[in-house]
Amino acid sequence: MSDARDGRADDARTVGGEESDGSTSGDRLVGRGIDRREDAELLTGRATYTDDISSDAAHLAFVRSSVGHGRIESIDASEAEEMGGVLGVYAWADLDASPSPGVLPIRTESLDCEVPGHPVLARERVRYEGQPVAAVVAEDRYVARDAVEAVDVEYESLPAVVDPAEATADGAPTLYETAPDNVALDAELGDAAATEEAFSAADRVVELELVNNRLIASALEPRAALARYDADTERFTVEMTSQSPHGHRGKLAETLGVSESRVRVIVPRVGGGFGHKGHHHPGEAMAAWCARELGRPVKWTATRSENYREGAHARDHRTSAELAVDDDGTVRGLRVDTRAAVGGYGLGGGASMPGWYGRLLSSQYRIPAIHCRTRAVFTNTAPVHSYRGAGRPEAIYVTERLMDAAADELGVDPVGLRRRNLIAPEEFPYETAVGASYDSGDYETALDEVLDAIGYDELRERAGEPGDDGRYRGVSVACFTESTGGGFERGVVRVRRDGSVAVYAGTHSHGQGHETTYAQLVADELGVPYDDVEVVEGDTDDTPDGTGTFGSRSTVTGGSAVVESARDVLRAARGVAADRLGVDAADVVSEAGEFRVVGRPERSVSFADAARAAETTDDGASEKGEGDGVAFEASTRYEPDGTAYAFGTHAALVAVDGETGAVEIERYVAVDDCGERVNPTIVEGQVHGGVAQGIGQARSEGAAYDDDGRLLTDSMLSYALPRATSLPDIETRATVTPSPRNPIGAKGIGEAGTIAAPPTVVNAVVDALSPFGIEHVDMPLTEENVLDAIRTAEDEV
Amino acid sequence: MYEHDITLTVNGATEELTVESRTLLVHALRDRLDYTGPNVGCESGKCGACTVHLDGDAVKSCTLLAVQADGSDVTTVEGMAEGGADSDADALHPIQRAFHEEHGLQCGYCTPGMVMTAAQVLEEEPDPSREAIRASLKGNICRCTGYHNVVNAVESAADSLRNLDPSTAGGE
Known part of the structure; x- marks a missing residue:
């Protein structure tokens, strides 16, 4: 059973799941939003992040490809090598001549092609702008950058392709000869025949073409590493920005060609991760390699622009989606065909990541037949990998946009359509048509909670008409599930x-x-x-x-x-x-x-x-x-007894200026159910941050390349992160449905907001634009994109 | 490369050092003087993680050359609490304490800049509205909190500071 309550509640509650061994509850700490013990050192400036570690380290900097796709004709480092304070300049030939493989490992077992991993420094080919081509080590970070400027690299430019849909078209430039169509992975999920049958039998089919915009994680601390090598013990110690110390130990060992016991990874304070610091990138590997080569500590700290140019980036899907629905509102089937960018190289399991996406397509609904085709596609862009949500936001966006489109098609309220198709509490555990086993849920309670919080019925009546201020109001909900706690x-x-x-x-x-x-x-x-x-x-x-x-x-x-x-x-x-x-x-x-x-x-x-x-x-x-x-x-x-599926329903009220295209989110309400909340204050903080990033995707963020593969959004000047003025207060409420699959009764909460917010915001804006006959606008909903949609719709009238 | 002998007063301590013309103030503070509270997030003046006070004004120390600060008083986040950077949770500056109590920080990387910006904001406007707080924090990016609890923290800090200072207690 669930109970709805204010998320701020800090009353002690008994945890769900298995009974504690012989212990009885006194003044329990679990369930209380106590202040964090981490804070004092972070607030006073005494916390140590990787770049804060003082040492006699030399500084590493990279020469990066200035072209999106090309062959390296020559590298002339003679001027750089002569500069005072420069300790070494290295290229692929130096890595190749060393005992280290010098290639970041790639997991190809789930792919349809054999492709090489990302070389720490480019071999003869570069496949994205910003790919490391040469490395410079110098006594100080300024000199290292001077030396980078002094290295002269000549390229033969090759035609580039940056869009995952265009990359699969006939005649598109090819990145790898082993994948002539640029397709790394072509995966199917669900029952194609049953889905076809459901579509034939349904009263109506609703279709949408969707772009899930390319994002950059943008942890505020750039990636960094400080590597040391002890020649006596033949052991590397790498202090670095990481979400996965043991994961990085294993990957560094592979790249360096040593056993894991020869690598120690120490992770000090880390200034945000969001997935981006879970991947293995060239910086930490090259710092370690140089530390051994030079016999002294080597520090590498990325600049913001380097972080943006080398990725990993995220999302970037082009999706055709269809929902089969009967006139009475019963959803019969869902069919999805998506092309997802991999970028120029697969990083670790990044190339197979789009294959995980289909598992969440059922969202909170009883959908008897689902079929999903996913193609992961090489493009001349920074590698794409997991970022907060990692496949789940892309999937839920499809389903939740289709639900609103279907409601519009049927002329019914989108809440009513959702309610009719929700999986009921007594149906758990519930097996979806795409093979997810949902552990527990009470979806309707969360839906009712959010409707009550935002005052949906009253807003519904006002939506679609310009208000006194001339702006159009839209109101929305989006439901979601989230798979949490694997491994x-x-x-x-x-x-x-x-x-x-x-x-x-x-x-x-x-x-x-x-x-x-x-x-x-x-x-x-x-x-x-x-x-x-x-x-x-x-x-x-x-x-x-x-x-x-x-x-x-x-x-x-x-x-x-x-x-x-x-x-x-x-x-x-x-x-x-x-x-x-x-x-x-x-x-x-x-x-x-x-x-x-x-x-x-x-x-x-x-x-x-x-x-x-x-x-x-x-x-x-x-x-x-x-x-x-x-x-x-x-x-x-x-290892949990199966996945814990968190869920929730978010709602938004927006105002859209029909003259300027400006969107204001007037209210945003998040009802989240992550089972037992160990520290409700921290949980809410996770909701706030996730929602902010989800609103960022919906409203302003989008990594853009030109046709030659040059990143146009290579700094915080051009990549539009949410600011304090662009976000609303985020109202939170909780329902609590414990997971039976772990002793705490918890479900994960870190990514919920990034999953829920994009469809919530887009649904609300499309609702506001319904007087114009607009059925969809792609993210990000910048003034320009919204105004374009309005102008296009007006031209069609 | 030109070099300059400069003098900075950082959190009350006089520091003499030689810097290149191009040395950024934030790098002088971090790499030369070991004040690692100010963080570097963007190198373009957009994120505000490097914010310090220069002669009482909040400035982004990645957009200033160290030589421009010659002769100035610099306050970093390490200088906010009475006990300095070693202060525990019970001895924080009221603004730091408000961030702690309102969960206005997660990874903490933007926090030194947020605290320094908030300090100037509240100096100039002791009783700001939520909208005014949001506007004043526009130059400080936080990727973790969605700003919600940061705004709560600044509101709460404003209350505490007004109650501390009899001249502004109770507002107008």
């Missing part, structure tokens, strides 16, 4: 004999507040004071192997791993306490840091006393001998 995580809980607790996790927090959230979880499980629990992440020598923080997975997967370990530790501690009390462990309960004999509460041993006495038993969690100070320790490799 595995490890969590270690170590209790020292003084009763202090350290939690080690393989995830990495870069704004999400794990140090606070994980401490809340573990303090509750053990009944120890919150301040006694320390959380450690970000050093591959110190923390258990993990997958990392992306895909809305840390609380669900990493949090569950530390909770399971805490339960193991508690079991061991209870065994020790039972020994001390001279009773059976089954007769002891844990209560707020005390172990008490059932029925005789005056007989108790504190958790701290149990830790001190731990050497007398070997029960339960692995127990360390006296001397190393460790009383109890447990390690868990946790």
Whole structure:
């Protein structure tokens, strides 16, 4: 069952899912929006980000391709090499002559073609503007950039193609001879025959052609790395901006051609990730290679423009979509054909990422037949990879735009059409036609909540007519689901004999507040004071192997791993306490840091006393001998029992100026259900940030290339990020439907806003423009694009 | 390359250093003097993560040359709390405390700039409306918070500061 409540509520609540082992709830921390322990160092400036680390490091900078597609004819570094303070200039030939492969690994097993990975420095060919061609190391960052300017590279330009639809057309320039049609992957999902049948039988078919605009993640901190090499131990230490310390360790080892044990990755504070810092890029690999070559530390810090030119970028789909619907509003089928840009190279699993997208196409609806064809297409652009949402925003956008288009076609209210097709609470677990197994949900409650919050019925009556101010009002909703918490995580809980607790996790927090959230979880499980629990992440020598923080997975997967370990530790501690009390462990309960004999509460041993006495038993969690100070320790490799599907419904009220095309979002309401909320304040912060980025995609963001493959939006001057003045207050409410698939009952929340906001905003603007007969406008909804749509519609009348 | 001997007073401490003509103020502060609070996010004056106070005015230290600041008083975020950069959560400046209590930061990278901009805004207008706060933060980009809690934090800081300062308590 769900209950709707104000998201600000910070009342203590019992967690869902499996009962905690013998512990009863006292003043629980889980469910309280306590202030983050991370904040003080961030607010005072003493936090250390990668570029803040002072050292005697030399500085690395890249010479980058100035053409979108071409062959390198010559590289003349003689002038650069002569400059004072320059320590080395390197090109592919230097990497090729070294023991390192020098190529970023690509996962091609799911692709239809064999293509090489991204070379750290270009071989004879460049496939996107900004691709690293040569590397310069100098004593200081200014000199390094001077030297970059002094390297002369001659190119033979080749014809370029930047649009994924154009790249599949006959006669388009080819990037790889092994993929003559530029198609890296041609994947099908769902039942084509059943979908065809549903379309034949349906009363109506609604069609849309959609562009999902190319985005740039734009974490405010550019990527950076500081690499050291110890020749005695033959070991690299790389401090870097990463969402996935262990992931980067493995990838760096592969690029450098050494075993993982020869690489230590340390991740200090990270200034935002959003997917972008989960990928392996040339910078950190080249810094490490140069550190070994030169025998001294080498630091690389990207400029903003470099970050924008080398990507990874995101989204960039061209989609044909159709919905089969009966006159009574019953949805019978969905058919999607999308072409998604890969960019000039596949990075890791990036080229196969579009293949994941189809799984969410059912959104919150009972759609009996779905078929999706996805082509991942090479283009002369920066590589495309996962960015907050990673396939889910693209999918939900299709379905939620089609629902509004179908409502328009049928002449019914879009809310009513959605309501008619929602999966009902009693249908869970629900298997969709594209193979997603939804764990739990109460979609109608979330829908009702958002309608109530925004005052939908009243707004509906006003929509479509110009108001007193001459602007057209539109109101919308969009429903969504989000797959969260895949893969595995490890969590270690170590209790020292003084009763202090350290939690080690393989995830990495870069704004999400794990140090606070994980401490809340573990303090509750053990009944120890919150301040006694320390959380450690970000050093591959110190923390258990993990997958990392992306895909809305840390609380669900990493949090569950530390909770399971805490339960193991508690079991061991209870065994020790039972020994001390001279009773059976089954007769002891844990209560707020005390172990008490059932029925005789005056007989108790504190958790701290149990830790001190731990050497007398070997029960339960692995127990360390006296001397190393460790009383109890447990390690868990946790993999959820299936995906947790978060969901929600967002609504917007917009005003559109028919004279200027200016769009104002007057209200934005987000109702999100991510199951149990460990820290509701942090959860809401995630919603705010996701919505802001989703509104950014809908309103202003869009990476643009010219026909020759030159990036036109290569700085924050030209790539339009949302500012404080371009966003509304973001109103949040919550419903709580726990997931039965993990011990916390949580679902991920990190990406929800980026999924929900684009269709919410576009639906509202199209609603506002309905008096003009406009049925769709592609993102971003800039004044120019909106005005174009109005002018075009007026010309057609 | 021309070099210049300059003197900066940073958070009250006198610092003498030699810089090239082209050295940006933010790089002098970060690389030479180890004030790493001001962050570099865009190098084009758009993001505001490098904002410091120069003789009392909020400026973007990536758009100024260090030599232009010769002889000036510079305040970085490290100089905001009475106890400086080592202050714990209980000893923050009221603006920093408001960001903490309102969850007005996530990754923290833009935060030093936000705090320094907010300090000047509240100095000039102790009781700003939400719209005025948004307008005043237009030059500071945050990619994490959607600004919602940043605006809440500045509102809350304004309340605290007005209550601290008897001359403006209660507004007009």
